[in-house]
Amino acid sequence: MGAVCSDLLAEVRAFRAQHPQVRYVDLISLDIPGHFYGKRYPVEMLEKVAAGSVLKLPQNCVLLGVQGGMFKIGNYCFNDGDPDARRRLVPSTLKPVSWEAQPLGQMLITSDGTEAPITFEPREVLAQVLARLRDKDIHPVVAFELEFYLFDKQLLNGRPQFPRDPLTGDADDQPNMHIERLSRFSPVLDEMVEAARAQGIDATVITAERGPGQFEINFGHLADGLRAADWAALFCRSTRGVALKHGYRASFMAKPYLQHAGSGMHVHVSLYDAAGNNLLAADQQQALRHAVAGCLELRPHCMPIFAPNQNALRRYGGAVWVNWGFEDRNACVRVPESDPHNLRIEHRLASADANPYLVLAAILCGMEQGLEQQREPIAPLHEGHGSGIDFPLDMFDAVRAMQRQPQLREGLGAEFVDVYCENKRQDHLAFMQEIGGREYRWYL
Incomplete structure (x- = not known):
């Protein structure tokens, strides 16, 4: 001490x-x-x-x-x-x-x-999961990717407006992934990266995404899972601050526009032993399949973590299955092409406004369960696009599914699961205690 x-x-x-x-x-x-x-x-x-x-x-x-x-x-x-x-x-x-x-x-x-x-502090929950894995000689290497939107600083009737192109003054209302958008918004984007690096964050690739004013930032891979989640949390704080300084709003809201792409939190995870061997590559990558199976089985019970609010549930559009695939960005669990040493999964289900400590803790619990149970996963997407596992899209159903799952209660801690689920239930009840304009238009 x-x-x-x-x-x-x-x-x-x-x-x-x-x-x-x-x-x-x-x-x-x-x-x-x-x-x-x-x-x-x-x-x-x-x-x-x-x-x-x-x-x-x-x-x-x-x-x-x-x-x-x-x-x-x-x-x-x-x-x-x-x-x-x-x-x-x-x-x-x-x-x-x-x-x-x-x-x-x-x-x-x-x-x-x-x-x-x-026991219910998010960083403590992740710390306990990582400690348990270390005792089993499992050492994760983690990298987060975060998508976010830029909006005009002023809301219009409480709704976000497209950001103004600094060069033309016009609204950046065209969904595209053009590299020119990075140039046009480079003053604010460059300062976001500089502010992140000043926090010790290894901010690497930045991409113009599909939505108008939408971008993605990648972080370096870390052998310290707590620090990786720290980076994701701190980046959200600094990015919002820099955006306001430049006359914008930055938001990690999961689905700010119904007609445009949502914002996700993608997490890359590989697992190593103390000697540096990639555990997922063992037995001709059979361990990878077991880890994927564990993730898929546990995932429907983790939805209050991956989609922590009503807007985050909107991001799925009511027609998404928990599935997996090789080099397939339609998959919730994607296996990127890599050499055996860098073999990893990319978890793509969580919304950008989810709690990074809890998202990583839930992913690791699923992989841990899969390695221990050694089950085969469902067929990957390239073998059948109908392959997938259903998951709840109603917050109350999601909370019930999470609270009753024994492996999740054991993996994350029963006290945490009970506290978290009640927090989400109460938050959703509070959210529902307002009659919106549409309700009056439909039912008055």
């Missing part, structure tokens, strides 16, 4: 020396819906925390709904006195913030690794 404090203290002091103009640092952590919460600390107080002073925040911050309110969930929130819980600083995450009006820093905090971690 002393070595950790010493390293953290050195990190804070080096940051202060390099950025003397920074007076405050945001200490941030991701809640269940995927929003950051935390506190803004004077940098001199941060040095005391790094030296070993206790850092506490209310435990129930993790349980906030999408709109920031609290729901009665079991014995939490309104029956527990809203207790504080310890957090710790995440090493190597203290970085400058470039998109705010004043000089600022930010640093991740978490309960994982403390004496009493919060």
Whole structure:
């Protein structure tokens, strides 16, 4: 513990020396819906925390709904006195913030690794899955890809507007993947990449996607699953900030336009042993098929994680099956072409606004289950395009399917599953408590 404090203290002091103009640092952590919460600390107080002073925040911050309110969930929130819980600083995450009006820093905090971690904190859930895999000599290498939209900064009657082309001033309302779009929006896109790299994120390829004003960013592969999920979470925060600075809104909303492509979170996962052998390539890639089978079997029970809100469910259009295939982007589980050492799966089902810690934890649970059960998957898409497994597209059905799944309760923790499902159920109930204009038009 002393070595950790010493390293953290050195990190804070080096940051202060390099950025003397920074007076405050945001200490941030991701809640269940995927929003950051935390506190803004004077940098001199941060040095005391790094030296070993206790850092506490209310435990129930993790349980906030999408709109920031609290729901009665079991014995939490309104029956527990809203207790504080310890957090710790995440090493190597203290970085400058470039998109705010004043000089600022930010640093991740978490309960994982403390004496009493919060069992339903997303980062802790992933940490427990990774620890269990390490005990089995399974070491994931992970890379995220995130799609997002740019909108005009001003909404029109509460609805997003296409972003204005910086060169012409016209609305970028044409869905295309043209490279010219990258050039036209290069000032904001370049700063998004620079801001991400300033956070320590290995942001690599950026692509113009199919929707108007839609882009995709790829991150480098990491042997640290927690850090890979950190990168995805931090990129969303920095990208929104940079977009506002340039007069746009950036959104990871899953389906902002019904008539255009949705935004997904694609996750590449390969598994290695301690000697560096790719476990998926074992037995002439039979292990790959087992891992795919586990993913497919568990996936319909993970929909509240992969599609955490009503809009995310819209992205599937009511006609998608859980399926898999080689080099097939129509597949929910795609196996990209690669040499045996880099053999991996690409999970393409999750929405861009899903919680990256929980998405990765669910994927790994499915692969783990598949390797242990050693079942054959259903036929891949190239052998039959009717192949697939149905999954719930109603949030209440999805929550019930998740809460009752024994392997998921064991893999992610029963306490987490119960808390998460109730959070999603209450959020959906709150979402339904509004009568929209269409309802009046149809039924008045």
